[in-house]
Amino acid sequence: MQLNRADPILVTGSAGSIGRAAVSGLLAAGWRVRGFDRFPTPGTDDFVVGDLGNASVLRKAADGAAAIIHLAAVPDDDDFLSRLLPNNVVGLHNVLEAARLGGVNRVLLASTGQVVWWQLLEGPWPIGPDSPYTPRDWYAVTKIAAENAGRVYARNYTLTVLALRLGWFPRDRKHAAEVGRTVRGPNIYLSPGDAGRFFARAMEAPLEPGFSIVYVASRPTNRIIFDLEPTKRLVGWEPQDQWPSGVEHLLPAPAAHHSSSGVEERKA
Secondary structure, three states: OOOOOOOOEEEEOOOOHHHHHHHHHHHHOOOOEEEEEOOOOOOOOOEEEOOOOOHHHHHHHHOOOOEEEEOEOOOOOOOHHHHHHHHHHHHHHHHHHHHHHHOOOEEEEEEEHHHEHHHHHHOOOOEOOOOOOEOOOHHHHHHHHHHHHHHHHHHHHOOEEEEEEEOEOOOOHHHHHHHHOOOOHHHHEOOHHHHHHHHHHHHHOOOOOEEEEEEEOOEOOOOOOEOOHHHHHHHOOOOOOEOOOOHHHOOOOOHHHOOOOOEOOOOO
16 A cells, blocks of 8 residues: 655654654655654654644644654653653554544554563574563553554554564764663664664555564664564665664754653663
């Protein structure tokens, strides 16, 4: 199923670091973009300033969209009842309902490698989409919920839903230094350029209705941890960058972005 390029792609968390990469990559590929965030979205005049908890505003933002790329979330482990539940679970519900009610048939949901945390650290590698869950914390549990909610909506409402187990996308240059200090970091790093190209390609791919899990990361330096072959087969995307390529393009993330529209930038 091909998307109509005349219709905008709604990107939640569009003012955050990976949100900016998504917006930039989509615009460079000729797509219209509509941002949704608690802050204005750089790079486009078509954006909605709002909160994931406001279902009516989110539904208006999704009106007429060709697809939704849902990157907004509390991006770290946090208090479950006051932070993770309203933002990562209730916000997810509102996004999926906005897609269903607005007739948006393609939805990309940001997940994380932390849903398979212990295999990520200990192996065996590479880790495929069918590997059993071994979550790190409550944050990862909310992402398992996101994956399974996507599966429900794909089946019940004939949507195309991709759950994206994103690699380690640094929030800013200071955060990028942490990637290089770990053994796994350079092997699961996700560059801004590769992220932007992936989102553009995921809009171009003629995907059929259904649910899929794919890993999204740049080329590993010395060990293949995430199996990217299913991503290549399904979406037709391959990474071009390798750590530390792209770090120079990172911008400082707004301090206020630990919010219900914060971006999905987890250490996978």
